[in-house]
Amino acid sequence: MLERIVDTAARRLLADEREALAGLQQTLAGLGVSVEDQSALEQSVRQLDQLFLLVVIGEFNAGKSAFINALAGARLLEEGVTPTTTRVQILAHGATGTRTAIEAGVDVVTAPVAMLEDINIVDTPGTNAIYREHERLTNEYVPRADLVLFVTSADRPFTESERAFLQVIRDWGKKIVVVINKVDILETPADVARVEAFVAEHAHHLLGFAPELFAVSARRALAAKLGDPAPPLAADRFADLERYILRTLDQRERLRLKLLNPLGVGRRLVATHAAVVADRLTLLASDLQTIEDIEGQLAVYRRDLEREFTARMAEVDNVLQQFENRGIRFFDDTLRLGRIADLLNKSRIQAEFERDVVGDVPAEIERLVGELIDWLVASELRQWQVLSEHVNRRRAAHEGRLAGDGSGFQYDRARLLDTVGRASRDAVESYDRAREAAALADSVRMAVAGTALAQAGAVGLGTVVAMLASTTAADVTGLLAASLLAVVGLLVIPARRGQAKRQLREKIASLRTQLTSALTDQFRRAVDRSVHRLTEAVSPYTRFVRAEQDQLSGRRDDLQRAGEALARLHVEVERQLR
Ligand SMILES: Nc1nc2c(ncn2[C@@H]2O[C@H](COP(=O)(O)OP(=O)(O)O)[C@@H](O)[C@H]2O)c(=O)[nH]1
Ligand SMILES: [Mg+2]
Numbered sequence: 001m002l003e004r005i006v007d008t009a010a011r012r013l014l015a016d017e018r019e020a021l022a023g024l025q026q027t028l029a030g031l032g033v034s035v036e037d038q039s040a041l042e043q044s045v046r047q048l049d050q051l052f053l054l055v056v057i058g059e060f061n062a063g064k065s066a067f068i069n070a071l072a073g074a075r076l077l078e079e080g081v082t083p084t085t086t087r088v089q090i091l092a093h094g095a096t097g098t099r100t101a102i103e104a105g106v107d108v109v110t111a112p113v114a115m116l117e118d119i120n121i122v123d124t125p126g127t128n129a130i131y132r133e134h135e136r137l138t139n140e141y142v143p144r145a146d147l148v149l150f151v152t153s154a155d156r157p158f159t160e161s162e163r164a165f166l167q168v169i170r171d172w173g174k175k176i177v178v179v180i181n182k183v184d185i186l187e188t189p190a191d192v193a194r195v196e197a198f199v200a201e202h203a204h205h206l207l208g209f210a211p212e213l214f215a216v217s218a219r220r221a222l223a224a225k226l227g228d229p230a231p232p233l234a235a236d237r238f239a240d241l242e243r244y245i246l247r248t249l250d251q252r253e254r255l256r257l258k259l260l261n262p263l264g265v266g267r268r269l270v271a272t273h274a275a276v277v278a279d280r281l282t283l284l285a286s287d288l289q290t291i292e293d294i295e296g297q298l299a300v301y302r303r304d305l306e307r308e309f310t311a312r313m314a315e316v317d318n319v320l321q322q323f324e325n326r327g328i329r330f331f332d333d334t335l336r337l338g339r340i341a342d343l344l345n346k347s348r349i350q351a352e353f354e355r356d357v358v359g360d361v362p363a364e365i366e367r368l369v370g371e372l373i374d375w376l377v378a379s380e381l382r383q384w385q386v387l388s389e390h391v392n393r394r395r396a397a398h399e400g401r402l403a404g405d406g407s408g409f410q411y412d413r414a415r416l417l418d419t420v421g422r423a424s425r426d427a428v429e430s431y432d433r434a435r436e437a438a439a440l441a442d443s444v445r446m447a448v449a450g451t452a453l454a455q456a457g458a459v460g461l462g463t464v465v466a467m468l469a470s471t472t473a474a475d476v477t478g479l480l481a482a483s484l485l486a487v488v489g490l491l492v493i494p495a496r497r498g499q500a501k502r503q504l505r506e507k508i509a510s511l512r513t514q515l516t517s518a519l520t521d522q523f524r525r526a527v528d529r530s531v532h533r534l535t536e537a538v539s540p541y542t543r544f545v546r547a548e549q550d551q552l553s554g555r556r557d558d559l560q561r562a563g564e565a566l567a568r569l570h571v572e573v574e575r576q577l578r
Helices: 009-028 033-049 064-072 134-140 161-169 188-208 216-226 238-248 252-335 339-341 347-360 361-397 408-429 433-452 461-480 482-488 490-577
Strands: 053-057 088-093 097-105 106-111 119-123 147-151 176-181 211-216
Touching: 009 033, 009 252, 009 361, 033 134, 033 252, 053 064, 053 134, 053 252, 064 119, 064 147, 064 176, 064 216, 064 238, 088 134, 097 461, 147 161, 161 176, 176 238, 188 211, 211 238, 216 238, 216 490, 238 461, 252 339, 252 347, 252 361, 252 408, 339 347, 347 461, 361 408, 361 433, 361 461, 361 490, 408 490, 433 461, 433 490, 461 490
Parallel strands: 053 119, 053 147, 088 106, 147 176, 176 211
Antiparallel strands: 088 119, 097 106
């Protein structure tokens, strides 16, 4: 059809339209939209190459089939008081009458009827909800229509299901003509006027504009065409409607409607899916907020650990400091002339040193380090709980939110949240504090012993510290060897005292360095490991959110561009063909 009548300008319009629609098809495919939506657009594009398509829609028994028969002037279609039309029937021109099933539920009916040379007419099963399949078939033909003839019956004008369906038709951006059929059953022209006013008001309200409206009697129109001499009813505007279809819908107007049709379908799809994308982006934005909260929480967690660790290390230091102070005092008190007899008894001095100076240093240090480890482990557990709560809140807040969004997006997101939720819940439930603490204690002890005593074996940290402290004592008291004192004489005592103190300071300084560096090292590693584990647990979700966000913002822009292109074309079609 188009090939015959399109002039150069319109041809260019057509080419632009095809291009814009092809772009939209691609964008929609990338969004994973439903098969129905994809096929609606595809069909409407294909429709550009086909004859003008007039689709007749209305509740069953409204007289759609009768109306088409009246247009054709022949009883081509079956009529009946029950839902007789169970298939979509496409009326096309043909030299002879034939009926061919072209797909499930769709027949092509040909007849040698002149008007069918310019238009194809589709008879649909109807909008009644009794048969879902009928409704589905009818639905499928709406997006293809270049013009929708909406038939309602004068005896029950504008039923609920008709109203709902009219909205669907409007959403597809269709040109609609409303037909009130069976006016012959109304008693007076005043009744007809009342029904007309009623339908006009509701149609206007639903559509946002006043559609063309014709009250007709399909039965009388067909009878008249078949030779019934009865005069026409005053209220029957069948002849006007027929003229409207044949003349007002001249070639130019049909071309205009045909070019507008896929634009309407495309714009409808853009609007629907832009809304879906916007919804997803909103959801992702709050997902991202959650992720940022979690990341912020982790940074705080790490900072808190550092601060607390520093405070606890100061306590360890303090114990060592007092150890040193006691040692200094010990030498001041012991290395004196008055105690020369004691000094000659080396093992006694050593025992005194152990008791008064070393004292409970090993136990104290073991206690402090043990507490530090317990606290570290408890902090990590709490962090897992915080993470788990975040994720659960996220799941609860958006359950079923994008219910109509049948794509993989919602599924993937929900699945990821589940995975992360499960991982953090499992971590909380299976978190073995005792085992974690023991492992950490072990690594601290190994680190301290590793640098100090290669042979420390499976002893506790306290023992390691005790061993280090005793060697300190042994080394120091070694200085007091009686033989030396005997040979060199008592005059050396002050010098020895100075040396002993110096050596004690050095020993303790080195013990302190070993302990501090081993503890700091192990602590850092534990914190890194913990933060890493927590980050890893959320990372699939994080990656998903970031990737989807990137991709969807791209799609949003694509859709917007497509929508703008279609809108421009719409204006252009109206400008050239109105
Ligand atoms: N009184 C009257 N009945 C009609 C008219 N048009 C159709 N009918 C009857 O209404 C019933 C349903 O008609 P049909 O065309 O099968 O309706 P469809 O289900 O919408 O296709 C049939 O019994 C028709 O004879 C009309 O203009 N006036
Ligand atoms: Mg029918």
